[in-house]
Amino acid sequence: MTTSQPVLSLRGMTKRFGTVTAADAIDLDLSRGEVLALLGENGAGKTTLMNMLFGQYTPDSGSVHVWDESGTERLLPPGQPHAAIEARIGMVHQHFTLAENLSVVDNILLGTERLFHLNRNRRAARAKLEALMTHSGLHAPLDARIRDLSVGERQRVEILKALYRDVRILVLDEPTAVLTPQEADGLFVSMRSMVAQGLSVIFISHKLREVLSFSDRIAVLRHGAKVGEMATAEADTHSIIRMMIGEEHDAPERSPGKTGETALRLSGINVAPGRDTGGLLDVSLDLKAGEIVGIAGVSGNGQSALARVISGLVAPSSGSIETATASQTALTPRTALAQGIGRIPEDRHHDGIVAALSVAENLVIERLDDPEVSRAGFLKRSAMAKHAEDLSAAYDVRGPGIHARAALLSGGNIQKLILARVLETHPGVILANQPTRGLDFRAAAEVSRRLIAARDRGAGVILISEDLDEVLSLADRILVMHAGELTETASRDRSAIGQLMAGHAA
Amino acid sequence: MIEITPRENPSRLLTAGVPVLAAVLSLVLAAIPLAFAGAPILDAYGQMVTGVFGSAFAFTEMLTRATPLIFTGLAAAVAFKARLWNIGGEGQLYLGAMAAVWVGTGMIDGPPILMVPLVLLAGAIAGGLGMLGPAVLKTRFGADEVVTSLLLNFIILIFVQMMLEGPLKDPMSLGWPQSEPIVDAAVLPQLMEKMRLHAGFLLAIGTAVIAHVIMAMTVWGLKIRAVGENPAAAKHAGIPVTRVFLAVAFASGALAGLAGVSEVAGLKGYLTADLSPGFGYTGIVVAMLAGLSPLGVVASAIFIASVFVGTDSMSRAIGVSSFLADLTVSMSLICVLLGGFFARFRIRRLKAGEAA
Structure with a gap:
């Protein structure tokens, strides 16, 4: 009192x-x-x-x-x-x-x-x-x-x-x-x-x-x-x-999108639980082009494992992964990129950027062998610089400049850098794992707006978030992850979804 | 109370100036042990300078001494950039020397245009394999490469001694444990009449330039830096981390191996177990002093070779122990490490009661 x-x-x-x-x-x-x-x-x-x-x-x-x-x-x-x-x-x-x-x-x-x-x-x-x-x-x-x-x-x-x-x-x-x-x-x-x-x-x-x-x-x-x-x-x-x-905050504008073909299909994926991450139990997911699938849940229930499978960092013990171009039992970061899966990692400092490299280098690190980036093994420095200037402007990445170490950017600007890198290639599938964690309103709203724009362009987006409000406001469909299992829910009710997150059947 | 805060963006002048300052400071600090030894200090410094710059011969002797240090310095610099701690430069140097002797003492007969590259290649491969072992143990089993590559040095050195007493022993050596001399066609040519400076020096400079170009301008260099700085993000971005790591290990070992080839085929002509007075270990100092920059390695190798050669001649002239050279080199490393700290952090003394 x-x-x-x-x-x-x-x-x-x-x-x-x-x-x-x-x-x-x-x-x-x-x-x-x-x-x-x-x-x-x-x-x-x-x-x-x-x-x-x-x-x-x-x-x-x-x-x-x-x-x-x-x-x-x-x-x-x-x-x-x-x-x-x-x-x-x-x-x-x-x-x-x-x-x-x-x-x-x-x-x-x-x-x-x-x-x-x-x-x-x-x-x-x-x-x-x-x-x-x-x-x-x-x-x-x-x-x-x-x-x-x-x-x-x-x-x-x-x-x-x-x-x-x-x-x-x-x-x-x-x-x-x-x-x-x-x-x-x-x-x-x-x-x-x-x-x-x-x-x-x-x-x-x-x-x-x-x-x-x-x-x-x-x-x-x-x-x-x-x-x-x-x-x-x-x-x-x-x-x-x-x-x-200092101004009114608008909820991100969104209208129901037009869904298309399957962009990513996971069937019967199993992953053994790790030392500090939950595993996956027979997880299946059908992501269509032009929709945002929100995955809600308390951390440690297998979201990391799911993200790692889609990112190509972990090979499932069983199951199959189908993209628009290929079907396989496991992805690698390389094959994921080649099949148009853009990944926004959960820990942006740990997995998203190499802090000691420059902003320009971080912007191209996922496609170093692209003829726009290198020729005969040599980096095209001036093309990279122009590319970095353009992208920084388009995505409003602010910092001491494109040749400065990425370490000097703030968290929000690092996220914008990653977003720019992922979205500029127009991936058909976007995995956004905790994309607004730790960001302020303005930066978070910007990320949300970009994800919705990508969806409207026809990308399938998987949004993993612990912030239920974010899932509710962005997702076209909601799935709840608990103890490695994925359950779809039609409910938009906070407490009903909360029950699922805690493992009680709705 | 003092306050230590990281500098957000250390200036280029600061990062480049620190090693230079450290080098100068370590020379100045050498006055202390000189004074303890009772030597006339100014005279001693004079002797050091003459010992390096006093004559064309002295100068080329210094460059000759710098040659293996450039190679081992590059070996350490390239590896450390990828956070691969190759402490086994000494062993890889001997592996390179041994391979050069094996190929270059009559196994194959050919003109110099064939023999010299062959000898270099053999030494590089042998050295590279020497570091590949510890790197594979690291990627497969997580064994610390500092320990494995360091301990391998002693194994390799004893192996060299065994070979020199056995299969590699020169029957004409009157019982000395040394190998047969390298055939003339495989010897790295002398650069000047009556000087010991040999083509290995030019090769070392060229190698440093190539290493610089690779590191700064190529996709490979970017991958190496990314893997060294943040392997998790590198993996996430699709860079084959293990493959890059193993390739760096091989390249680093190969560079140290070239140091061995250059000593055996350019300077000594035959292999003995005292071929290297610790060039592999000094290479680590060279690399650190150079801030892991390949071009910087050339400068710092020349500095450290100057200290060695200058102190040698000083000790001959005025009878001070030549261990002073080791002391100065060690102090330069300590100075550069401390200097690196001052370059990265801002240190401010607080007045009593003042807020930090």
Whole structure:
């Protein structure tokens, strides 16, 4: 319950990097038992602000005030990470910070014990954890190793880790990105009960629906400055989006497309589960030209395996793959490209680009032997440069230039680079795996618009996404993936699809 | 407190200037051990310079010494570009030398136009196969090529000693463990009268130019860089990662093998077990100092050869241990590694109480 008792106050936080002002005199207040949603596009300054709070960055100016239980105000010394920990401020990062080879208990205790303490009081720690789990409703198998847990479980461990340290202020950075709607709802119920007991939460999210249902107050950042703040009760989606991007946000325009011949047919595909990915159980899929098939599901249920099969990175143990030009038991990246399958990989940094190569080189890396790119083994440098200039302009790839390393591009621009590379060859099949993950509204809308345009041109698109809203707004047909099986659903109802995602028959 | 932040885009001047600075700094630092040895420091530096630039002979001696270093430096640079850690240059050098001796001591008889390329080819293939082994173990079983290629050096060296005591031993050598001399037709020609500098040097320069062209201008070079920088993305983009990796391994071994051929067929004329004073290992320093650039390898090989030759002559003139050369070369490596750090990161001292 929100009280008027303050716990945290950021005053005039400013941080400049060179000529860029990443945070410009931001004020932020948090009361005991309050959930404050922090909103903003990518690069709006959310991460910079949190990094200053946690002492990772030292602000150029500004101060952090905290109040302890007795209501005594204290100033946090800047640039000292342990000061935030001592003030009992905790953060759950979007990217987990768990040791994969250790058990849940070990991960939670890590860093709380003294280095040279010989006898570890595990029993007391376990008792405290058990109590904490009942208390919060967040459950995790204490003795399992992290590497054997699902993403949802890992996240619960992260939160338990913070709670175990008796945090009074918890920062959640996009906590539901990897959860089913049901799991997300469960998380909010747990967090609500913790909040009722006095926990204060700063909640960073791109999902407005969650922000509206979970938070008490909303603060919006844009271009490093706070542009607005309001009570959640008085806010609605339109007013928030207007504040975030400074203009009305339109849902992508789409009309039902005209479907044509089969563009890709998977029949009876089986893949054994890997160490950290789910497998596929007798998956069949018939993708027509001119349609977007959305695949919803919680991560780890086989989406990666499906994407890897279509990308040509994994050979199924059985089944067949039929494209417009050939039928085979397995694809390779080369044959996939040759048969007109464009791939937008899930992890764009890991699979999508070679960061040390230039933008121009990354744009042609999938067709190095194309006569437009090379002759007799020699690269056509000037043709490549012109090609890169044209594509960057057409797809609005912004950065320090086409000869700069791709590493210097922002996440959204890297995705635009990949999109440009995939779409310029007019592939008949497009595999888009989490194409808008981590992108801000504007970049995400651009990606959606491009995918719809490709569909209208006659491409068959497979859209794998954990964001159900995205699937609902883009897909012509929806399939749900659970435990390696693919189920088609005619329903457009969030909770019905959520049931399927959790493995219950509709 | 100090603050260390990565530089977003290190300037060309910085990346190129660092190795040069490191080289100069390592020479300056050599004054410290010189002072400990009680040598007259300025005189010692003077002797070093004369030892390299004092005469045409001294200068060509230095270039002769640089020749195998260019080859082994290229071997390391090409491999490291693909993140293939070939530490076995020394062994591949000996394999190349052994193959050259095997082909070039009477197995085939022919005119120089045939024999010289044959000897070079044999050495390159032998060296290439020498690195292909560890690379296959790596791609097949995930065995660390640092360990396998390094340990192979010792196996190969002992194998060479065995061959020199056995099948390859020259019956006319009065019991010394050395091979028969290479036939005249297979010897790399001398470049100048009365100088030991041989055609191997020109070959090394040409090879460096070719390596540069391949790396910078061809599809293959782009594939090698892509595989080295991000094998997952390279695979996703349809580049045959394993094949590129194995090809790089073969090329790298072949380059080290050419170092062996050039020493045996250009300089010594016959094979002994002390053919190389660690050229294979020094090649790694050469490559690092050159920032893995093939053309840079030529410059850094010449620098390091100058240090060796200059220090040799200095130690003869004023009686300081010639180990000083190894010390200077090692310091140059440390300097360039540290320098690389300073080129990539910006370091700022914070005043008391100042925010980072």
